[in-house]
Amino acid sequence: MIYLQLFWEFLKIGLFAVGGGMATLPFLQRLSESSGWFPQSLITDMVAISESTPGPIGINMATYVGYNVAGVLGGIVATMGEILPSIIIVVIVSKSLERFRGSKTVDAAFYGLRPAVTGLIAAAGISVVQVAMFHMELYQETGSFLAAVDWRKVIFFVVAFAAIKKFKLHPIVYIACAAVVGLVLGF
């Protein structure tokens, strides 16, 4: 029963892959080898497509693999398998947080966690900046940091940030405008 197998395999990925979408890649490689459901080359396509479409990368990859193995229903089953452990674990954690609400130890843990998550998200922002505005291949070729910077994009970044600060519109508005800017300027 291919649907049950898909569900089970992605349930395991959802349970053991810690740290977001890309953390599921090694699991998918192993799954490709052990099951023979899809070739390794599909994984490269899958990463490119997952990054070019909205939604969490880990979910997009599960849907894509599931679809290629067993059609639309396969995509749905794989995705449900991947999110089920999250739902169970997060509900358990939420329940225990409620029980210990106001506890000094829990408060103290968050005293350390809040600045930490700010730093982690800043790091994620830096990696987005790097991918979006620097040509790593040019840097490796020329060894010059300045040559690798895409100045048009840096200027656009500054303008976008100023607009975000000034107008405080819904982020979707900026994302839509940015897609148009990318098309018009041929980024």
Next chain:
Amino acid sequence: MLHDLVVLYTLFFRMGAVTFGGGYAMLPILRREIIQNHKWMSEETVMDYYALSQGLPGIIAINVSVFIGYNRRRIPGAVAAALGMVSPCIIIISIIAAFLSNFQDNPYVQNALAGISVCVAALILDAVVGMWKKGVKDAFGIVVCLVMLGLSVFTSISPILLVIACALLGIGVKSFKRGKEGKAA
């Protein structure tokens, strides 16, 4: 109750449909919808959920959705939020896999995505500034934030270890401070 679940589902459906890049790229839209528009919870609570989601197994965006859904309407809310988040993915990916074989190589798609990723970087920067104001309140916070930033940029230490270490550090520093205050009194 049903109405609330529909609201949760459609809200996360919209977020899933416009978030390019997963958990962190979702943060600016999430802050806007959950904190500013709906006023469901504080910035601090959302930060707590992000911190926990980072340290738990699973996809960060899904973990955050489940935390928020559960906070609103218990288990049905958690399921509604998670399903809302994944529904657009299932629809979009199925369509692309079925009909658009070279979607990701299309130059128009690539140009639009290049523009979007610059914008997402600016939106994340804006979110980090907001979180810094709420979450980094003293010298300890500044040090933890900068060390975490440095460690995650320059090393490949698992974020789960970093998160656990910071939670323990918070507990240690708080109890040390309390001990000192206790002696002073």
